[in-house]
Structures are given as structure tokens and as C-alpha cells.
Amino acid sequence: MPSLLSPCSYCLLFFYFTLLATTAVFPATSAPPQPQATISDQFLTPHNQARAAVGVGPLQWSKNLTLSASQITNAQQKAACGFANLNSSPYGANQAWASYPMGPAEAVGSWVNQGKYYNHTSNTCAQGQECGTYTQVVWRSSVAIGCAQVTCVSKAGGGAPAATLTLCVYNPHGNVQGQFPY
Ligand SMILES: *[C@@H]1O[C@H](CO)[C@@H](O)[C@H](O)[C@H]1NC(C)=O
Ligand SMILES: *[C@@H]1O[C@H](CO)[C@@H](O)[C@H](O)[C@H]1NC(C)=O
Numbered sequence: 001m002p003s004l005l006s007p008c009s010y011c012l013l014f015f016y017f018t019l020l021a022t023t024a025v026f027p028a029t030s031a032p033p034q035p036q037a038t039i040s041d042q043f044l045t046p047h048n049q050a051r052a053a054v055g056v057g058p059l060q061w062s063k064n065l066t067l068s069a070s071q072i073t074n075a076q077q078k079a080a081c082g083f084a085n086l087n088s089s090p091y092g093a094n095q096a097w098a099s100y101p102m103g104p105a106e107a108v109g110s111w112v113n114q115g116k117y118y119n120h121t122s123n124t125c126a127q128g129q130e131c132g133t134y135t136q137v138v139w140r141s142s143v144a145i146g147c148a149q150v151t152c153v154s155k156a157g158g159g160a161p162a163a164t165l166t167l168c169v170y171n172p173h174g175n176v177q178g179q180f181p182y
Contacts, residue, residue, distance in 0.1 A: 010093060046105055081165040089173075094136050117130075136181075
């Protein structure tokens with residue numbers, strides 16, 4: 001694993017108002033999923049589009065990794081859908097938390113969207129920005145992926161939206177310090 005990860009280096013957090021603000025400023029980066037698209041395709045397609053955009057081959061869907069991801073998100077469901085601490089995981093991991101029901105395409109799109117801050121010439125991220133979820137998405141030597149989502153009902157009740165935790169795990173993991181993603 002990369003050595004300098006905080007418990008959630010590769011995570012994104014969305015509150016309902018954040019979504020609205022973000023949507024107002026930036027056009028959507030990924031097309032909405034086709035109604036017939038399977039859940040795995042809803043995760044996989046935007047990953048592989050982002051990878052193709054930089055000349056990196058596609059990820060393959062892994063049932064094993066999906067099972068691992070599901071076990072983790074199911075455990076987090078009992079912890080109010082908070083971020084999992086995956087520092088000791090052998091896999092790469094991207095997480096997204098939203099205060100509302102977030103679909104796979106939007107979660108992956110939020111990771112891919114970090115790419116606008118990534119400078120491939122210098123392999124650095126714009127100051128004050130995070131690029132780690134993007135670089136994991138496009139990491140060339142990662143070949144397999146599995147993803148899961150869980151929702152939790154807000155303790156506030158009163159029709160408050162359910163929170164959603166999204167997790168994708170990648171094998172082999174990316175974000176190796178000192179290496180370029182592609
Ligand atoms: C999937 O998991 C099973 C059980 O742990 C293991 O035997 C198998 O080798 C794994 N397959 C892959 C492709 O990792
Ligand atoms: C990217 O990094 C290179 C090398 O440090 C620099 O010359 C270039 O201006 C940077 N590009 C942007 C868009 O900041």
C-alpha cells in the first residue's frame with residue numbers, strides 16, 4: 001500500500017447542497033446510465049471511458065472483489081454508512097459518501113472529475129486539490145475491480161434523505177508513490 005495515506009485519502013464526501021453547487025458549476029462528466037445497464041456496467045463503463053481517454057486498457061469486473069467490497073460496505077452500514085478505514089487492505093479503494101441516494105455513475109463521475117486537477121507532465125495535483133481517486137481509476141496496472149453501495153436512513157428522520165456509501169476496490173492497487181498512473 002502507499003505509505004502516506006490518511007484513513008480516507010481516496011474518498012469524496014457529498015452533501016446535498018454540495019451536489020447542487022457542483023452541478024451548477026461543472027457540466028456532468030458522464031452520461032446517465034442506460035436503464036438496462038447492469039449495476040456492474042454502471043460502475044465499469046465510466047471507469048473504462050476515463051481509462052480509454054488516456055490510453056489505458058479496461059478494467060475487468062471481479063465477483064471476488066465485489067464480494068470483498070460488499071462485505072466492507074455491509075459492515076459500514078452498521079456504522080451509519082461512514083467511510084471504511086482500508087489502510088490495511090491489499091487492494092486500492094475509492095470511496096464516496098453522499099447525504100442522498102447516489103447512483104454508481106455519479107459516484108464514479110465524482111472520482112473521474114478530479115482528473116481536471118491532475119497534471120500528468122509533473123504527476124502532481126493542483127494545489128489544494130485531491131487527485132487520488134482519479135489516479136486510481138486510471139491506474140494502468142490495476143486490472144480488476146469490484147464495487148458495492150449501501151444506503152442508511154438519516155437518524156434525523158422526518159423524510160431526511162438516505163446517506164449512501166459507495167466503495168470500489170481495485171487489484172492490484174494503484175497510487176504507488178513515485179509512480180505515474182499511466
Ligand atoms: C476468488 O476467491 C476464491 C475464494 O477466496 C479464491 O479461491 C479464488 O482464487 C479467487 N479468484 C480470483 C480470480 O481471485
Ligand atoms: C504541468 O506541469 C508542468 C511541469 O511542471 C508545467 O510545465 C505545466 O505548466 C503544468 N501544467 C499546468 C496546466 O499547470
